[in-house]
Amino acid sequence: MAITRDNLKIFKPELLGDSPSAGGQRTKNVVQSGELNELFKAISDIDHAVSAVEIVKCFPGLDTLGTETLLDGHIFISQPPADPLVSWLIAESSSLNDESRMTDMVDILESSVRAGQLIRDSLIGLLAGQDSFPRPYLQSRYRFNDVDYWNNVTLGQGQIICISVEYDGNEDARYPRFEHFCEVQQTVTGGVNGQVNFKPPIPYDTPNSDVFINGQSGCTKLRYTSTNPDIKYHGVSKLTAESSGSILSVAATQSELLPKVKTTRSHTGNSIGSLGSSDTPTQVIKKVLQQPEIDGQNTYIFDVPDIIDTDFVNNVLGLAPKAIGIRSTYRWTVDVTGSSASVTRNVFAFGSTGAAIDGVSLEYVSALRYSHFDSASGALPSSRKLAVGTVVMQITFADASGTLLLRETADGNFTDNNGRTFVNLDYTTGTATKFPDDRGDFSIAYQALSEPGLPDDNAAGFTLSVTTPVLDSFYFTVSSADGNTLISGSSDANGVITGAGVSGNISGLSVEINFTQDIDLTTLRYDIDETVTLNPPPELYGLNPLRMQNGGVVPMFNAWTPITVEHTQVQAVTASVGQTYNVRDTARFVDITDANGASLWTVDNAHYSHNSTTGVVTINSTFDGFTAPFFLSDSIGEEALVTEVNEGKLQLASPLAITYPVGATVSSVQNLGNMQAYVGPVRDMTAWDGNWEQDGASATGSLNVVDHPIEMNNQNAVNEDWVLIFTSPTAFRCVGRRMGQIAVGDTFNDFSPINPRTLEPYFVIRTAAFGAGWNTGEAIRFQTFAAAKPAMLIRSVASGHSQITTDRAVIAFRGNES
Structure with missing residues (x-):
């Protein structure tokens, strides 16, 4: 038998609602087209006040008494809610099955974030309820020239990390295995003093680095987090520009699954060292090159004959070339070959990585200003000076008691991990002065970058200590080299820095300031505000935002996933037998609905008929049993394959067949596959x-x-x-x-x-x-x-006031007859 609209049905699960047992097997109860609150309940005043997230399960299915096949059955959100505070998503996961209940669906969503790359093992032992660990543990080891170096690791405010207890063998009752996902409370870089603060606090005691469990030590570990690629989200957006080619401009490509609140936070008194501390100042000025960013282009080639591309610069100092683009929600990678740098946009990273710029920007250490200096090769040339923040110093005791890798501080002193000073370095001459030590005499060896000695410091280059800066809040002060003048400047919203005797700019997170006189960089202090996104507490929605991709800001479109583009025209009609109306002859779907959204379509065209060749719709009845007014809608549309998702842009595998106007609907499609029992x-x-x-x-x-x-x-x-x-x-x-x-x-x-x-x-x-x-x-x-498959729908309501009293979103289910 032929498959008709009547055979495509969406079935309800055993239980709707938000109880832990909601969901379950498919029932014979069908979601009635045009009816409100068939899956989601009405939105309450409390929902609007505090925000809400609801999850429901349904079963799109082919309902026939035979074994007909619906080819590539698929679902999508064909009509978004009119209320801008309400959004819908379809969550796709291979873990969702017929039996899944609410608790299972929450587990699926909370598997979006997993423990990832190891930052540090042998973390200090923590007590249950502790919400910080010492900053010196925020380091990773790097080996260079057979010497172990400890690179400082930076964690940004709001970054999600994982503290875990890991070991092989039987479970230890004192220290059970677990993974604790937590949010860094303030941007911090590894250093001598201070703490790394995180929330929520650790739930269990963790073993110290010297505790052995099943013969293993260092069982408390610090890890980055990674995302689970099994979960995919499908949403809906609108065209913001007329489209007929292979690039679609859409209003949004991501959605807040968990509604958030954004605010600003001030950071004052920062120095140009790590996080405004007195530790090693970063005073290396990077050269900046830019190219216009072109839609659809992922790779940009820069000519960089002066780049310093060495292991010492890139890894030991952590000053590898860095790129950023105008679409700041993408990560950029840099690959240097000879005198060329290939800059590639290749990873979608939701959440801003800094202020946007006017194109693709490449920052690198230039040989026109800097060169490598090794103290073993002789004296520092009189025309050069050492660049503050680039000195890697090691001392070796004469009595063979060992070597120490020292830390550079802002005042030129070099200390061990306990803060004890061994050496003071004169950056202008390269002369190192020893401080007496009980262990006796020692030799000094160091490597660094050198820069021109004259003029003195009349420029400053550094990286902001925040990840989402509000550029026009940037303000700085610095003393002249002779200490007689206080110089200040500020930035506008475009990152242009001005002041008396001051010029410069902020590009991404990099700041470059030029002065008309020499200044004392150690006195430079700046204020900056950053945009902060507040994650809701887990108990508010029953979902832990720390286990959600980017805290619940998820993609609505995905590369190599189909979309549907549709535009619908609506006209009022009357129930007058024989009356005709014209619709577009390219329409793929024509329907008449009543005031309640109920469809008047029937298999035998009892109420109306549509001639697909001429586009003429003829009224065949007086619409008895339905509620006026009546609306005739016709939709044009097509499916396309997305190959790349940019911020506000979708790249298609091939151009669209027809032109779609501004406001046309673009929906991500979940393909359910062939549907047949x-x-x-x-x-x-x-x-x-x-x-x-x-x-x-x-x-x-x-x-x-x-x-x-x-x-x-x-x-x-x-x-x-x-x-x-x-x-x-x-x-x-x-x-x-x-x-x-x-x-x-x-x-x-x-x-x-x-x-x-x-x-x-x-x-x-x-x-x-x-x-x-x-x-x-x-x-x-x-x-x-079965010829039915489970689907998970999510409705999010953001906090705010809404004037819309009756609203609906429409989920479409269709496929092709075999």
Whole structure:
């Protein structure tokens, strides 16, 4: 039989609502088209006041009494809510199944963030309730010239990290294995003093680095986090420009699954050292090159004959070339080959990485200003001076008691991890002065970058200590080199820095300031505000934002995922038999709906008929039983493949077939695949021990499904693993993996267990298929697949006042007839 609109249905689960047991198996209750609150309940005043997130499950399915196939059945949000404070998403995950309940769906969403790359093992032992650890532990080890260096690691405010207890073998009762995801409270870089603050606090005691568990030490670890690629979100947006090519301009490409509150936070008194501390100031001025950013272009080539591309600069000093683009929600990578640098936009990283600029910017250390200096090679030339913040110093004691790698501080002193000063360095001459130590004399060796000695410091280059700066809040002061003048300057919203005797700019997070006189860089202090996003507490929505991708700001479109582009025109019609109306002859969907949104379409065109060749719609009835006014809508549209997602842009694999106006709907599509009820491979076993993952040896008997196939249809089939376990040579019981035992049967009669949802059989096995030769304990296993698949819908309501009293979003379900 032919598949019609009537056969495409969306079924409700066992339980709607927000209880832990909501969801479950498919029921026979159908979501009624045009009706409000069929899946989500109405939005309350409290929801509007404090915001809300709701999750529901449904089952798009092909409902026929045969085994017809719906090719590539798919769902999408065809009409977004009119209320700008309300948004819908479809969450796609391979972990969602027919049995999934609310607790399972929450677990699926909270698996978006996982423990990732190791930052540091042997973290200090923490006590339950502790919400900080010492800043010196925020370091990672790097080996250069057979010497271990500890690179300072920077964690940004709002960054999610994972503190875990990891070891092999049996679980230790004192220190159970666990992963704790927490948010860094303030941007911080590894250093001598201070703390790394995080929330929420650690839930359990963790072992110190010298505690052994099953023969292993250093079991408390600090890790970055990574995202789970299994979860994909589908949303809806609008075209912001007329489109007919392969690049679509859309209003948004991401959505806040968890509504957030954005505010600003002030940071005052920062020095140009790490986080405004007195530790090593970063005073290396990077050269900046820019190119215009072009839509659809991912790679840009820069000519950099003067670049310093060495291990010392890139890894030991952490001054590798860096790129940023005008679309600041993308990460950029730099690959240097000879005198060329290839800059590539290749990873979508939701959340801003800094202020946007007017193109693609490359920053690097230039040989026109800097050169490598090694104290072992001789004296520092009189025309050069050492660049503050680039000195890597090591001392070796004469009595062979060992070596120490010292830390550089703002005043030119070099200290050990305990803050004890061993050396003072004169940056203008390279002369190192020793401080006496109980261990006796020691030798000094260091490497650094040198720069021109004259003029003195009449420029400053550094990186802002915040990740999302408010540029026009930047203000700085600095003393002249002779200490007689206080110089100040500020930035406008475009990052242009001005002041008396001052010029410069902020590009991304990099600041470059030039002065008309020499200044004392150690006195430079600046104020800056940053935009801060406040994550909601987990108890507000029942979801932990720290376990959500980017705190719940998720992509609505994904590369290599189909979209649908549609534009709908609406006109009022009257219930006058014989009246005709014209719609577009390219319309792919035509419908008449009443005041409640109920469709008047029928298989026999009882209420209206549509001539797809001429575009003429003819009224055939007086619309009895429906509520006026009536609206005729016609939609043009097509599907396309997205190959790349940019901020506000979608790159398609090929141009659109027709032109779509501003305001056309662009929806991400979840492809459910071919939808048809069928039976998987049938196998028999001599015994079955309850292991659903493994089969056994073949039985004596055999089910003849070649001549007598297992019968089923789209309406009654379910997704389930089945086993028939023989309790005698002729009797058996039927057990489902998720449903448990549902029936008993025998080989003398057709076996047709009843589906309580439809009161018809799940499947039918004819008696002739059983044959003979079965023994007690033998089993028959097979899977059945339904013509319906589960889907997860999410509705988010942001905090605020809304004047919209009645609102709806529309989910569309369609496919092709085979």
